[in-house]
Amino acid sequence: MYGRCRPVMPLPGLTxxxxxxxxxxxxxxxxxVLAPLVIxxxxxxxxxxxxxxxxxxxxxxxxxxxxxxxEWLGTHLEPFYVLLNGLGLLWxxxxxxxxxxxxxxxxxxPGRPGDLGGPGEAGPPAxxxxxx
Numbered sequence: 001m002y003g004r005c006r007p008v009m010p011l012p013g014l015t016x017x018x019x020x021x022x023x024x025x026x027x028x029x030x031x032x033v034l035a036p037l038v039i040x041x042x043x044x045x046x047x048x049x050x051x052x053x054x055x056x057x058x059x060x061x062x063x064x065x066x067x068x069x070x071e072w073l074g075t076h077l078e079p080f081y082v083l084l085n086g087l088g089l090l091w092x093x094x095x096x097x098x099x100x101x102x103x104x105x106x107x108x109x110p111g112r113p114g115d116l117g118g119p120g121e122a123g124p125p126a127x128x129x130x131x132x
Contacts, residue, residue: 012104019102026095033088040085043068 014022047064050056058065066072068083 009106011098014098014102022095023099026092026099029088029091029095033085033092036085037089040068056076066071 043064047061047068049060050061050064070078070085073081
């Protein structure tokens, strides 16, 4: 069964050109989404853990909620922070999931540009791994 080639069933409407566009757009948006998500996740986890495990009160942890909810941006920008944070997360999940699903459907092909390696990939060039 392993020797047979199975037909690749691409996702509907995802041509190779659109796949590349999606990868580029996903990579371009990621840096802008990452910082707000890290702030939101870290402040939310810290709030909950310090409240439950350290026994700190809401007043002592208020600064973490200010960070978590974007209150530090002021009353006019706070709703946009929340909206863009949520939309950014949804975009990254949907586009990243689509990219992963497409790769799984194509099957892993080591050595393609952009691959980080995997089973069956050739090792380093001769001489770089300590062998002759």
